[in-house]
Amino acid sequence: MAHASTIKNFKNTPKPDRTVQFRIKRCDGPGQPSRYESFNVPIESGSNVISCLQYIAANPITVTGQKTTPVVWDAGCLEEICGACTMVINGKVRQSCSCLIDEYAPHEGDVITLEPMSKFPVVRDLWVDRQRLFESLEKVSAWVPIDGSYDLGPGPQETPQQSEMRYTLSTCMSCGCCLEACPQYQKEDDASSWDTSFIGAAPLSQARLFNEHGTGRQLKGARLDALMGPGGINDCGNAQNCVKVCPKEIPLTESIAAVGRAVTIHSFTRFFTGK
């Protein structure tokens, strides 16, 4: 999807040597009020949002000529693999490293709005703290249990089809796009309520990934138990925004339905066998 729109937009040749205005939501620290500041940035061919933020960091002067503090952002790999630079660009969540200015602002004076993700607490400016997402991965035991005092032997055989399916799920980089776009996933400032607030698509899909793993399925019961409670699979409202904003095109809605089927079977089994 993303690729198709990129190609389409590139048919309009971007104007060279233009200036694009960045309107950035700023916040000096946790709990501080936020404000918007605008910066003019000269665009070179191939600029992305990160290179523009680097220009602003070197030239922290707003459009009204006032000197301000450099804008803070988080970034890592710069190739849409790590998820650290995820932010809300023109109202939609995505990675800023892969956001090319030629596509978003091909004309002189075009405005690009940058905001931090709204579902996580802001550390400063565009940098957010995604700790809750990592605790959610802990909640669903998103790992393969291999620690032990004895040799576990070779892992179970796996079909190529199964392997291919799990590979797609394994490309999740915990960026938080699916959570930001989800109308059921809300910002929770109180960490003690994280456990019972909706967990969102990414951890649900990771639970499926490890339930499908030959050795990982040893923890399947514990994962499903965790997802049957408040904040688990049943709090999904099927708006299906997650799958549309996922930069890795992971079939998140299929994962949600698969976990739904797993907890249905799990609950019926438990009802009739008591286990």
Add this chain to the structure above:
Amino acid sequence: MATQKNSPLRQHHFLLRRLHSLSGIVPIGVFLILHLTTNATILWGVLNSRAGSDMLARRVGTFQEEVSFINGLPALLLIELTLWISLGFHSILGVYYAFSGRPNVREYPYPDNWRYTLQRVSGYVGILFIFYHVATLRWGWSFLVPGGTQWSHNFAASTLAAAMQGSEQGYTVAGIAVSLFYFVGVSLLVYHFANGLWTAAITWGLTISEQAQKRWGFVCAGLGAGMMLLAWASIIGFATLDYDAAAEIEGAMHSETNIPAAAQSHADNTNP
């Protein structure tokens, strides 16, 4: 959500969620299909050749027979209680669950996101509509009916037409509002059921792959379209019904001295 640690809502979270899903299909959804089919006889009753040759008598007569049949069901109150309890359960939990979401169609205007938002809006409007519908026509709260018509199950079609049109003499301004409320309310409820049936298949894990969800979507859309036609047929039928003419047909059906047109034609058919 701010519930106590040991609240029943938390302890039985899974059970309540799944009962909420189930109750929307059985009994509420099944009842909705039957209810719309029955009501739509006010229009497709014209096809009921056993109810005489007069078109209006066929429509009013068939609907009246359906109503009389339902009123003769054994343990009717038990059926009603089951429905009221299910509706109350589904409504209260539904509103509570819906309040946990914050629609964001402005930022993410995907069709599925609209579908999600409309599911919640249709739920809210649907609750108001069902309450008005049951309070006025079943519990007899005629002070909520413009013109104060009291629905009677012996004059089922005529009194319903008067309640919807605002008076026994035809449309009033308030009557137009009531009829529009019926149109909007019933349409939204049919949508709510069709979409709920689609999402229930995901909730329970029946449809997993995108293709399966798409295929089941066609089934639900088809069912929804059919139910929508029944709903609109019912509303058109009652909204265009003449009170006096309908009441005369119904009166004849209940009078022992007058042989009802329907019964007469039935007798003609069975005794050649």
